[in-house]
Amino acid sequence: MHAGFPDFRLGNVLATSFTGTLSERHGNAVERIPTPHRLIDWLAVNGLAVDSCTTAQLGLARELRESIHAAATAAAIQDALPASAVQVINDRSAQGRAAATLTPEGQRRWRLSSASCVEDALGVIAADAISIIAGERDGKLALCASPTCQAAFFDTSQSRTRKWCDMNTCGNRQKKARFNANQHKNPRSAE
Numbered sequence: 001m002h003a004g005f006p007d008f009r010l011g012n013v014l015a016t017s018f019t020g021t022l023s024e025r026h027g028n029a030v031e032r033i034p035t036p037h038r039l040i041d042w043l044a045v046n047g048l049a050v051d052s053c054t055t056a057q058l059g060l061a062r063e064l065r066e067s068i069h070a071a072a073t074a075a076a077i078q079d080a081l082p083a084s085a086v087q088v089i090n091d092r093s094a095q096g097r098a099a100a101t102l103t104p105e106g107q108r109r110w111r112l113s114s115a116s117c118v119e120d121a122l123g124v125i126a127a128d129a130i131s132i133i134a135g136e137r138d139g140k141l142a143l144c145a146s147p148t149c150q151a152a153f154f155d156t157s158q159s160r161t162r163k164w165c166d167m168n169t170c171g172n173r174q175k176k177a178r179f180n181a182n183q184h185k186n187p188r189s190a191e
């Protein structure tokens with residue numbers, strides 16, 4: 001539908017899927033929500049459909065995203081949370097008026113106060129970030145081992161030893177790099 005824009009990375013944790021809309025922060029950064037319309041698309045994919053989004057609302061979303069990234073990174077390395085990031089997360093959480101609703105099938109759906117309320121959707125994302133940073137959920141915040149990525153992700157693996165934010169991108173690239181390095185060292189064993 002929106003050819004030419006970078007794909008979204010899908011994850012099962014809302015807050016870190018959201019921070020993943022900017023990737024390769026320490027390399028050639030890829031912005032996956034470059035326009036208000038792409039934010040609308042991302043929210044729809046994540047169960048937070050809105051009808052419209054202004055440039056100012058996209059600005060709020062990106063500010064929240066980078067604040068979650070900063071706070072989650074600090075939490076992952078057990079550093080003090082940056083006060084400005086905490087403030088933004090709390091402001092977005094307080095401003096949102098989304099309601100959790102239960103479907104007859106027993107699933108949770110978010111109901112936004114109006115279809116134009118990007119702020120409601122951001123409130124849901126901010127609350128999700130709070131729950132993982134506060135350590136309320138089963139899992140551990142960690143940083144991606146890829147030097148160009150270093151994204152904060154939520155490790156829910158049994159052993160809590162996940163190394164990459166995303167197996168299909170950072171994980172694969174790292175594996176390939178190691179494979180090529182080994183081939184270079186032992187050219188004959190590569191056959």
Ligand SMILES: [Zn+2]
Pocket residue numbers: 144145146149150151164165166170
């Ligand atoms: Zn990564």
